[in-house]
Amino acid sequence: MRIGEVADRAGVSTRALRYYEEQGLLASERTSSGQRTYAEAAVERVQLIQQFFAAGVPSRTILQMLPCIDTGHGSPEAFAMLESERSRITAAIADLSAARDQLDRLIGIARHPTPEHCPALRDPAWAPYAPAAH
Amino acid sequence: MRIGEVADRAGVSTRALRYYEEQGLLASERTSSGQRTYAEAAVERVQLIQQFFAAGVPSRTILQMLPCIDTGHGSPEAFAMLESERSRITAAIADLSAARDQLDRLIGIARHPTPEHCPALRDPAWAPYAPAAH
């Protein structure tokens, strides 16, 4: 498989794939003329990488986790890293949930403005602020 | 309250507060000599902004949401924005949960490597040296 097909099937750009290789996240064989060749499993791997990126795991950290994933056994530090990322993600989920709850509260207030629930109506310190005083 | 105290109490830098003001997210009065002065409510507001940033809401979007929040009533577009961000956050939570599940799976595999659960042991495409591709 050449790079374009992997990119299409994984839903990323070819630039991204070269970037992953540059970061040591994705290996490739080369043809005699220098073009990259990938195994089928590359698609799955790229999707895994994407999932980690979406979770806010930086490439350096993924790089440290991958040997543990690939070989199926890792050093204690690698385990610590996996656990650490896990708890970071859990914390991020909590933050997002809190933000969503705030948003729900604000949506509720915006729908039914009442002085007791809306600080802005009691203390209009932020009422009209200048659009762009420049 | 001057800028340093707000920064301390909200747990951010003074640079961040000036940035928020620059972006139109946070207003301030000025003393005759030009120093910024904030009301008590500023601390709460900064924490709200921080919460939104943590949820991945960009400053431009927060800027569009704030009038709706401050005045307690918004245009239909403002409502759409709030709802839109809400669903975006919900999707982000789902992504994070999926990534965490993946991580749990990988942790389980790394703890108890078995060929049936570990693709790396069946198809060692990423092993130190690659056997012939099929």
Place this chain on the structure above:
DNA sequence: CTTGACCTTGACGTCAACGTCAGGTCTTAG
């Protein structure tokens, strides 16, 4: 009056995950 902590504006630096362009090579359909 002076010290030192705090404040001001302005402007450039950072970091990550790519986007994008330039200029050349490879492959394949016709």
Place this chain on the structure above:
DNA sequence: CTAAGACCTGACGTTGACGTCAAGGTCAAG
């Protein structure tokens, strides 16, 4: 054979939320 399209390396551009330095004003204490 040739033209189109996919691929290569290398290098600079982008974006957001600030960090950080420079070169000064301001303010309470001693």
